[in-house]
Amino acid sequence: MRIEENRSDEKVKVSNESKRKRRKKKMLPVQKLYKTCKEVFASCGPDIVPSPEKIQTLAAVLDKMTQADVGLMPDMPFFDSKQAPIITYLHLHECDKFSIGIFCLPPLSVIPLHNHPQMTVFSKLLFGTMHIKSYDWVATTDEGDVVPDDVAPVANPSNSYPDGLRLAKLKVNSEFTAPCSPSILYPTDGGNMHCFTAKTACAVLDVLGPPYCDAEGRHCQYYFDHPLANFPVDGVPVPEEEKDGYAWLQEREKPEDLVLLAAPYNGPKII
Numbered sequence: 001m002r003i004e005e006n007r008s009d010e011k012v013k014v015s016n017e018s019k020r021k022r023r024k025k026k027m028l029p030v031q032k033l034y035k036t037c038k039e040v041f042a043s044c045g046p047d048i049v050p051s052p053e054k055i056q057t058l059a060a061v062l063d064k065m066t067q068a069d070v071g072l073m074p075d076m077p078f079f080d081s082k083q084a085p086i087i088t089y090l091h092l093h094e095c096d097k098f099s100i101g102i103f104c105l106p107p108l109s110v111i112p113l114h115n116h117p118q119m120t121v122f123s124k125l126l127f128g129t130m131h132i133k134s135y136d137w138v139a140t141t142d143e144g145d146v147v148p149d150d151v152a153p154v155a156n157p158s159n160s161y162p163d164g165l166r167l168a169k170l171k172v173n174s175e176f177t178a179p180c181s182p183s184i185l186y187p188t189d190g191g192n193m194h195c196f197t198a199k200t201a202c203a204v205l206d207v208l209g210p211p212y213c214d215a216e217g218r219h220c221q222y223y224f225d226h227p228l229a230n231f232p233v234d235g236v237p238v239p240e241e242e243k244d245g246y247a248w249l250q251e252r253e254k255p256e257d258l259v260l261l262a263a264p265y266n267g268p269k270i271i
């Protein structure tokens with residue numbers, strides 16, 4: 001009799017253990033994303049990039065995420081072509097270390113060229129086809145070599161040009177169709193200034209570390225990009241045959257035709 005009781009206790013223990021394991025396995029993808037972001041950005045801040053291992057960890061979590069994990073379907077009204085050019089932003093989370101949100105783009109809508117000062121940004125295309133064009137700043141060394149740089153032009157006279165122009169190197173100029181790996185940009189590399197053009201309806205899950213913060217100087221700045229030939233300037237340190245890989249960037253006000261609307265996120269909750 002006693003042996004049977006013990007066996008029964010053991011069964012209860014095994015049963016509880018397997019339930020616990022099942023619960024652990026059942027962590028929702030969006031919850032896993034939040035938990036991973038907390039770990040990855042814990043010791044980061046402005047201009048402080050997560051370690052390569054941590055970048056890899058977060059990229060792997062994002063890589064597995066789908067539209068269903070955030071409760072989205074391409075036939076939702078956000079993505080209707082009649083909605084264009086209105087882009088909807090679904091806010092999932094923001095703290096001083098990172099933010100998580102989703103841009104819902106109807107076909108042909110555009111998020112114009114803008115920057116991500118001092119940030120590391122992960123963008124995961126959940127569905128659809130999107131064209132990404134991105135740039136990094138360029139500066140010159142004392143030897144005249146072209147190097148990426150985050151130093152303001154006034155601090156680097158060789159990179160100061162008339163009309164508020166600043167030299168940038170083209171990083172990406174391609175179409176992406178989901179499913180594809182997340183794209184990652186860094187404070188001074190990876191295409192810190194980018195422009196998204198929706199070729200079809202699409203949704204982009206964005207993780208920013210740290211988030212924009214006007215009070216801390218992380219303001220979202222918009223830019224025009226001009227071919228180098230439009231503004232001939234002496235002493236531009238770019239060989240003639242490589243000029244297509246560079247552009248002048250010029251600050252602009254937020255475009256009037258850009259309509260970014262916030263809407264409630266109704267997918268699985270982050271706890």
Ligand SMILES: [Fe+2]
Nearest residue numbers: 114115116194
């Ligand atoms: Fe962006």
